[in-house]
Amino acid sequence: MVAFMLVGGVLADRLPRHRVMTAGEALNAVAYAALSAMLLTGWTPLPALVAASGLSGVASAVLFPALTGIVPDVVPSERLQTANALLGLGTNVSRVAGLVLSGAAVVLLGGGVALAVSGAMFACAGCLILMLRLTPAERRAARSHSVLADLRIGWREFVSRQWLWVVVAQFSILVMALQAAxxxxxxxxAKESLGGAAAWSAVLAGEAVGMIAGVVVTLRLRPRRPILVATLLTLPTALPSLLLGAAAPLWSVVLGAMVMGVSFDIxxxxxxxxxxREVPPEALSRVSSYDALGSLMLGPIGLMVAGPLAVVTGPRPALTACGVIVVLVSLAALAAPGVRNLRVPEEAADAAPSNA
Incomplete structure (x- = not known):
């Protein structure tokens, strides 16, 4: 996914985005069908499993930049936030349902059948996206210059907006800390002192409930300075790490996870x-791919160093350090004028149901 994310952004800006999304869903369907076939037949060599998983990663890299870019293609500008909130609601409800149903599907049907069902769902998703009928004016014409030239143009759009690259840099470190935590x-x-898997499941459930509840807020919240409000909301995401580091009771950690879920959703x-609103439509998917790449690229480092750090300092001090890192990097992002001062255009603000 990381390796092909930028290529996915270029494709989504060059080609009709709903076609690119359909291709991504088709790749996922093929990848999961292959994984299912391997489990059902008992032929599961590691290179084949890695290849199928890699194909799914390529599918995600193709799909997600196009998803960000297609919203303005199908929704009037004054309804962008409502549309993104509803997309978030569907995503979060599906995530919770997937967590609940996946275990039951594996137990009742077996892993191979469960993966086959997942592949069929990806195929259905591709068919739904294929039903979109964008007007000719909204379709993206193919570019005549090279992929590298397209990437350079997307990079210029990305670095020309201070609020954009500052928050992406913030998230590269924030995600690294949260991945470790x-x-x-x-x-x-949770395994050592909170009761094991059931306790950690409660924490994850709290986060998921918070993300669903956050949709209710985003349907009404219309801040004049959205990036300032969004960056302020990254501060509470440190709560679960700090509470776990302080040996707080489980119920408080679950509540902290709910707050984190609400904050991340908003x-x-x-x-x-x-x-x-701010990025030109013809470069939106490329900028989105730089956003995703920058935000996620340090996450694996957090996973790699968490274990050795826990051995050296103990898990609770390491969790406290993760929470402090989240707070410090969020405060650093708030120091950037572009983050604090970006305002919603007056016409967009006037069309909103309320202002904050």
Whole structure:
């Protein structure tokens, strides 16, 4: 996914985005069908499993930049935030349903059948996207220059907006810290002192409920300075790490995870809406791919260093350090004038149901 993310952005800006999304869903369907076939037949060599997983990663790299870019193609500008909130609602509800149903599907049907069902769902998703009928004016004509030239143009659009590259740099470090905390250190604490998998499941459920509840807020919240509000909301995402580091009771950690879920949901809606308003449509998917690449590229480092850090300092001090990193990098992002001062255009603000 990381390797092909920028290429996915170029494709989504060159070609009709709903076609690019359909291709991404088709690749996912093929990848999951292959994984299913391997499990059902018992032929599961590691290189074949890696190849199928890699194909799914390429599919995600193709799909997500196009998804960000297609929203302004199908929704009037004054309804962008509502559309992103509804997309978030569908995503979060589906994520919770997937977590609940996947275990039951594996137990009742087996892993191979469960993966086959997933592949069929990707195929259905591709058919739904294929039903979109964009007007000719909204379609993207193919570019005559090279992929590298397209990437350079997208990079110029990206770095020319201080609020954009500052928050992406913030998230590269924030995601690294949260990956360490929630991918390794939190489950370790849950296993050692909170009751095991059930306790960590409660924390994840709290985050998921918070993300669903955040949609209710984003349907009404219309801040004049959306990136300032979004960046302020990254501060509470440190709560679960700090609470776990302080040996707080489980119920407080679950509440902290709910707050984190609400904060991340509101951030995501405000962030995507602002990008869709501020970035030219013909470069939106490329800028989105730089956003995704920059935000996610340090995450694996967090997973790699979490274990050794826990051995050296203990898991609770390591979790506290992760929370402090999140707070410090968020405060650093707030120091940038572009983050604090970007305002919604007056016509967009006037069309909103309320202002904050």
């Amino acid at each position: 929630h991918g390794v250190l939190g489950p370790l604490i 951030f995501g809606v405000l962030w995507n809406t602002t990008m869709q």
